[in-house]
Amino acid sequence: MTAIYLVLAYLLGAIPTGYLFARFVRGVDIRTIGSGNIGATNVLRAFGWRPGLxxxxxxxxKGALVAGPLAAWLGVAPGGWLAAAGGLAAVLGHDYTVFLAMRGGKGVATSAGVLLVLAPRSTLATLALFAVVVRATRMVSAGSLAGALGLPLFLWLLGERQAPVLCLALLLAAFVWLKHIPNIRRILAGTEGKISFGRRPDEAAGAAGREEDTGERR
Structure with missing residues (x-):
């Protein structure tokens, strides 16, 4: 049962949502647009806020289904070590999807979905922090990095610090920062791409096309 849960968690996480939307709804390969990113940020820049959100x-x-309904269906204890391992498998599936030759995203949204089930209060606080930082800086990467730092603190302060959940949160936070190294370099250099609230999709796509990073995926 453990192996089945982890395999299903990985495969569910590996569904490349942004790529599928662009391919089957808009008839394009999102990897050829803007930054080449397959995640929500590049979808937002290319097609607008509604598709991006x-x-x-x-x-x-995807993450919430793995930590919630899938775990319950297979009898996985909520908030235990196996549930945490399943959440990690889902994020790894998103980041290294077998459906796109092991190239995927950066796992921020899928991580949030997992932790929204395992630690809802702390995750909602983290999402609020993410939104505030994105609004202030107009950089999704900055919001993601701030959220990754804030989540373990919120877990501790809000009493959701069960060992499996806290360990998973620390691991995912470290992973988010590792995946964002190119973004960190651009932030420090002042060249990180920014979103513009209310900008038309074609203008946003043009801005995304000026980003330096074409190899990383959110």
Whole structure:
């Protein structure tokens, strides 16, 4: 049962939502647009806020389904070590999807979905921090990095510090920072791409095309 859960968790996380949206709804390969990113941020820049938020929501749902309904269906104890391992498998599936030759995203939304089930209060606080930082800086990467730092602190302060959940949160936070190393370099250099609230999709796509990073995936 453990192996089945982890395999299903990986495969569910590996569904490349942004790529599928762009391919089957818009008829394009998202990897050839803007930054080449397959995640919600590049979808937002290329096609607008609604598609971007929809992709983000589905990526979050993948993580939530693994930590919630899938775990319950297979009799996995909520908040235990196996549930945490399943959440990690889902994020790894998103980041290294077998459906796109092991190239995927950066796992931020899928991580949020997992932790929204395992530690809802702390995750909601983290999402609020993410939104505030993105609004202030207009950089999704900055919001993601701030959220990764804030989540373990919120877990401790809000009493959701069960060992499996806290260990998973620390691991995912470290992983988010590792995946964002190119973004960190651009932030420090002042060249990180920014979103513009209310910008038309074609203008946003043009801005994304000026980003330096074409190899990393959110």
């Amino acid at each position: 929809a992709v983000m929501a589905v990526d979050m749902a």
